[in-house]
Amino acid sequence: MTTIEAIGLSKRYGARNALDGLTFAADQGEVIGLLGPNGAGKTTTIRLLTTILEPTGGTFTVAGIPGDQPDRIRQRIGVLPESAGYPARQTGGEYLRYAARLFGRSRHDARGVADRLLTDVGLSDRAGARISTYSRGMKQRLGIARALINDPAVVFLDEPTLGLDPAGQREILATIGEIGRGATVVLSTHTLTEVEQVCTSVLILDRGRLRAAGPIDKVVAGAGSLSAAFLNLTEEARHV
Numbered sequence: 001m002t003t004i005e006a007i008g009l010s011k012r013y014g015a016r017n018a019l020d021g022l023t024f025a026a027d028q029g030e031v032i033g034l035l036g037p038n039g040a041g042k043t044t045t046i047r048l049l050t051t052i053l054e055p056t057g058g059t060f061t062v063a064g065i066p067g068d069q070p071d072r073i074r075q076r077i078g079v080l081p082e083s084a085g086y087p088a089r090q091t092g093g094e095y096l097r098y099a100a101r102l103f104g105r106s107r108h109d110a111r112g113v114a115d116r117l118l119t120d121v122g123l124s125d126r127a128g129a130r131i132s133t134y135s136r137g138m139k140q141r142l143g144i145a146r147a148l149i150n151d152p153a154v155v156f157l158d159e160p161t162l163g164l165d166p167a168g169q170r171e172i173l174a175t176i177g178e179i180g181r182g183a184t185v186v187l188s189t190h191t192l193t194e195v196e197q198v199c200t201s202v203l204i205l206d207r208g209r210l211r212a213a214g215p216i217d218k219v220v221a222g223a224g225s226l227s228a229a230f231l232n233l234t235e236e237a238r239h240v
């Protein structure tokens with residue numbers, strides 16, 4: 001089942017094309033690595049598909065819902081933004097129960113969902129501790145749990161491992177692998193080894209344009225490695 005479809009999706013800021021005619025489709029259960037050098041358009045793509053920004057061109061659907069119905073899309077997606085903020089005084093458990101209540105869960109259900117997700121992301125033993133005492137990796141895992149609170153069809157993670165040590169990165173990647181069994185995951189990152197570990201397919205952007213899309217082995221074919229393919233595709237674009 002197609003869970004994301006973009007056709008000619010574009011975003012202009014004045015004369016600058018932050019995203020220029022992105023066309024791709026993703027299926028349920030796919031984990032898509034969204035790659036590109038700084039300024040390529042990754043965050044713009046995520047903001048458009050999560051209905052935070054309105055496109056200046058093109059159309060899209062997420063979870064089968066057209067992009068001009070943002071309220072419905074927001075009910076069916078989960079997002080870990082590039083720099084998520086957390087209420088420092090709340091505990092992880094309170095934060096997730098509150099998020100579940102915002103999606104209309106009863107008090108009893110909210111507790112059940114929060115407890116399950118805290119266990120899934122390995123935070124159950126710190127559920128009663130204030131978020132201000134969490135490490136960066138723990139906050140990122142809490143953010144992923146928050147993104148899953150409404151049982152989303154599509155989850156968007158913008159640089160979830162940024163600033164984490166290797167152990168923290170490994171934990172996040174394991175969590176992402178688990179999510180991918182149900183939902184479609186869009187993972188924006190600069191770390192290609194991460195993509196090779198957890199993603200089934202990639203989108204490579206450069207200066208707002210799609211340079212490659214598809215299963216990793218197809219994109220890598222001929223180049224030898226994902227990093228070689230990435231450099232070929234993005235460097236080549238600098239010379240046209």
Ligand SMILES: Nc1ncnc2c1ncn2[C@@H]1O[C@H](COP(=O)(O)OP(=O)(O)OP(=O)(O)O)[C@@H](O)[C@H]1O
Nearest residue numbers: 013016017018036037038039040041042043044045
């Ligand atoms: N609000 C804005 N106004 C003007 N230009 C913007 C705005 N937001 C983004 N841009 C421009 O759009 C382009 C794409 O930016 P975007 O943040 O999507 O890139 P990115 O791939 O996420 O980069 P990074 O890896 O550095 O996070 C960049 O040239 C950026 O300067």
